[in-house]
Amino acid sequence: MAARKFGTGEKVKPASIYAMFLRIFEHARTEWKALATALACIILISLLEFVVPQLTKYTIDTVIDQKLFSQLFYIGAGIILAAISLGFLRYLSTSVMAAIGQKVLYRLRNDLYRHLQKLDIAYYDRNRTGDLMSRVTNDVSVLQQLISSSMMQLFTDVFTFTAIAIYMMFIDWKLTVMLLATFPFMIMTTRVFGKRIRTSFRKVQESLADVSDHLQNTLTGIRMIKSFTAEDYESERFSERTQRNMDANVQVTRLRAAYEPIIDFINFVGLAIVLVFGAWLAMKGSMTVGTIVAFIAYLRLLQNPIRHFSRILNSIQQAAAAYERIVEVMNTQPEITDKPDAAQLPPMEGHIQFHDVTFSYSGGRGDEVLSGFNLELKPGQVTALVGSSGSGKTTIAHLITRFYEVGEGSITVDGFDVRDVTLDSLREQIGIVTQDIVLFNGTIGENIRYGNQNATDEEVVAAAKAAHAAEFIESFKDGYDTGIGERGVKLSGGQKQRLSIARALLKNPKMIILDEATASLDTESEQMIQTALAELLKERTCLVIAHRLSTIQQADAIYVLENGRIEEHGTHVSLLAKGGRYSELYDMQFPVAHA
Numbered sequence: 001m002a003a004r005k006f007g008t009g010e011k012v013k014p015a016s017i018y019a020m021f022l023r024i025f026e027h028a029r030t031e032w033k034a035l036a037t038a039l040a041c042i043i044l045i046s047l048l049e050f051v052v053p054q055l056t057k058y059t060i061d062t063v064i065d066q067k068l069f070s071q072l073f074y075i076g077a078g079i080i081l082a083a084i085s086l087g088f089l090r091y092l093s094t095s096v097m098a099a100i101g102q103k104v105l106y107r108l109r110n111d112l113y114r115h116l117q118k119l120d121i122a123y124y125d126r127n128r129t130g131d132l133m134s135r136v137t138n139d140v141s142v143l144q145q146l147i148s149s150s151m152m153q154l155f156t157d158v159f160t161f162t163a164i165a166i167y168m169m170f171i172d173w174k175l176t177v178m179l180l181a182t183f184p185f186m187i188m189t190t191r192v193f194g195k196r197i198r199t200s201f202r203k204v205q206e207s208l209a210d211v212s213d214h215l216q217n218t219l220t221g222i223r224m225i226k227s228f229t230a231e232d233y234e235s236e237r238f239s240e241r242t243q244r245n246m247d248a249n250v251q252v253t254r255l256r257a258a259y260e261p262i263i264d265f266i267n268f269v270g271l272a273i274v275l276v277f278g279a280w281l282a283m284k285g286s287m288t289v290g291t292i293v294a295f296i297a298y299l300r301l302l303q304n305p306i307r308h309f310s311r312i313l314n315s316i317q318q319a320a321a322a323y324e325r326i327v328e329v330m331n332t333q334p335e336i337t338d339k340p341d342a343a344q345l346p347p348m349e350g351h352i353q354f355h356d357v358t359f360s361y362s363g364g365r366g367d368e369v370l371s372g373f374n375l376e377l378k379p380g381q382v383t384a385l386v387g388s389s390g391s392g393k394t395t396i397a398h399l400i401t402r403f404y405e406v407g408e409g410s411i412t413v414d415g416f417d418v419r420d421v422t423l424d425s426l427r428e429q430i431g432i433v434t435q436d437i438v439l440f441n442g443t444i445g446e447n448i449r450y451g452n453q454n455a456t457d458e459e460v461v462a463a464a465k466a467a468h469a470a471e472f473i474e475s476f477k478d479g480y481d482t483g484i485g486e487r488g489v490k491l492s493g494g495q496k497q498r499l500s501i502a503r504a505l506l507k508n509p510k511m512i513i514l515d516e517a518t519a520s521l522d523t524e525s526e527q528m529i530q531t532a533l534a535e536l537l538k539e540r541t542c543l544v545i546a547h548r549l550s551t552i553q554q555a556d557a558i559y560v561l562e563n564g565r566i567e568e569h570g571t572h573v574s575l576l577a578k579g580g581r582y583s584e585l586y587d588m589q590f591p592v593a594h595a
């Protein structure tokens, strides 16, 4: 099997580090007071770090030389005061930046989630849930680490470095230029390693997403795993993924381990230059010993940011890799959106028409699910779609709700092209009840209320009653406040189905789409559901997708689909009399009844 490609598969330009910082600042802009405080701290920290070598120089060259005993107390006190101030400023800047980091994280994560909510269903078909989850959780956290800790360090270091380099120029420009000659090597090394470290970090983040995807899939499918006794198999697959993550992490560590000694070596070369030429200048009498000592102290201060930077580089590259993954999502625009001049769909009559619709999931030619397809759903009527598996029934429902966009042709609702009205006004008027019932972890009441957040308690109870759900709900100790567990695991299939009908009833849509709604129920539950459904279908335009022909005998119109084409249509009675495909399907399901 071909190795699975990581990532979302979207084509996007790689994000630059510059763009990453720009976006961080965009999010941090409103925190300008906190940023200004942090900046002030940075300047003060740099200035204070500057003072200590000056005191050293003054002590060696002046105090010792001139035996100024009275000055010793002030020098000692000055250094201690500088140390206390440095400690306080570092505390202040770190806590301020950590708070900014958390706020940026909060905004970024919410933006990302809001954006994900807007993306097309097709995007979710292409991408793995666990991978997307990892982008919202892990990748955003990595960015937060950069903002909270490393960015502060980076600013301090850049400022200190520049200030000290300028000052060193004043002390002795020749020595400083010689020293700075080592910098191109450092920059080159940093660039080479930076690129590699970032690529490796990208692998770390992607393999972490893979782990998260596997977790998401297997933990939600734990019943299936157990029924196939596939625990060992899944553990093995999990360990393959964690191993990939481990290997990627080891690779990053190796790169870091090689990078830091190289930078250290270049730093030592700088020290050698200063020591040798400084000593030479001192011996020639053109430089004092105090100046060399101060120069070396500044050199250490200059090298500190460089050493830090080699560590910060990791955070930056890791953040850049994570940021790339975030941007991939943010740069993906939904294709199915409201037109700028989209109208509100007026209260629906329910006259749905497919006009020569061609559609394929890939958007390309050759694999059309529907081609030149025409269909009419009359207002207030029940239209049923039957046909073999994969014939395109669910696709038709997806197109009415505009989950996917038609390739050619159009779909109209009461004469309005679905592309010309707002998505909200269209989808608000359509209720969908499917075989894969999606319930959220929460109480029964909350799940029913999903149909209409503004419904009163009485309306929720009325919907539950109409869906024949009230009885079982009230038999629970906590009634409507009963928790249903993740995806409703604490409920039976029939109970879940009735909850989903109650939810649709509360929404009170003009149109109902019923997709295989009674496929997996026993006879008794089905009876109950049938009555609940009858309530749901009353006075609405309905599209019923059914495999079991028993459920649609009362439908006003039945369309039999084969390979995306309508093979025949009519009522149950007329289709049976015709003796075509419908009658064949019916014979298969009810051999005795029809014989």
Ligand SMILES: Nc1ncnc2c1ncn2[C@@H]1O[C@H](COP(=O)(O)OP(=O)(O)OP(=O)(O)O)[C@@H](O)[C@H]1O
Residues within 6 Å of the ligand: 125, 361, 362, 369, 387, 388, 389, 390, 391, 392, 393, 394, 395, 396
């Ligand atoms: N999200 C998707 N991406 C790509 N192809 C899809 C997708 N959903 C469905 N298809 C393909 O489109 C065709 C029609 O699928 P559809 O789900 O509409 O059939 P159906 O008649 O509802 O089948 P069933 O009765 O088994 O649910 C099938 O060949 C299927 O493989």
